Amino acid sequence: MRNMPADTELERLYDGHAQALFAFLLNFTRNEADTRDVLQELFLKLVRQPALLAGVRDERAFLIRLAHNAAIDLMRRRGARQRNYDHLAAEALQLFELAASPDEQAFRDALAAALGELPPDQRAVAHLKLWEGLTFEEIAARLGIPPNTAASRYRYGIDKLRERLRPIYEELK
């Protein structure tokens, strides 16, 4: 990749990766304003440090990792004071597209709420596995954790989701 992200280069990066970054960040932070802040911060960083993407083979992987680190920093900065507010906000979070049928919408709402109950570490791994289709090795590389840790976090997370969603899932089957 080029040294200086010019306007068109930034547009290309945004068009190519913003959707994936948005979904990951929204699921991870559970807060739309935070998602926007982190996404903005990410693109400012790309512009201020033009050599950041030089020699990077997998842009998406690199950007997901940057986004993950930035989101963790943001959550640490906010501290415990905001946690109650975040919990309330998470209940009204629209994580998925609106469904055509009420049943499907109910499932999506339940899934969004269930994801919100997972610890952020498990949520990040579950998101990358389910909605980015990555292997545990790839997830491990993006999050900076061992592959075994990624796998175990996924198992714990998916088991909790299954337990939580079992009634509505069985009903819709």
Next chain:
Amino acid sequence: MNSDDFEKKLERQPMRAVPAEWRAEILRKAVAAVSDRRSLALYKRRSETAATAWWRDWLWPRPLAWGSLAAVWVVIAALYLATPATPALTAKQQTPLSREMMQCLAEQRREMAALLDPAGERSVSQQPKQPGPRTELTREITAT
């Protein structure tokens, strides 16, 4: 509940799309940040140029006057450096007298004292009498 089916159902749930209005704003702010940095660099360059231009404008119209002033300062500095140090400073800078010289001076002083006052020579050479033991003192008192 089949594990694969459940995970596949989750995968099929479409994530919400990034709000369309974010694109323009995020890119605009990013580009503005670059423009700000470029503007700052340009401003700094211009400021430096302006400062040097001011000095040039100020000095250039009167080169003879500034040159003469500089020459006067050079002469003053040269005179200051050429002037010998003050006596007080010289005295401080001298090395202390050697032991032989001190002895020589003391000898001369004694000789002078002997010439001027022969009785004084004895007083100079005589050491003050040290008090003896207490028994001698008792003996002296009883003798008197």
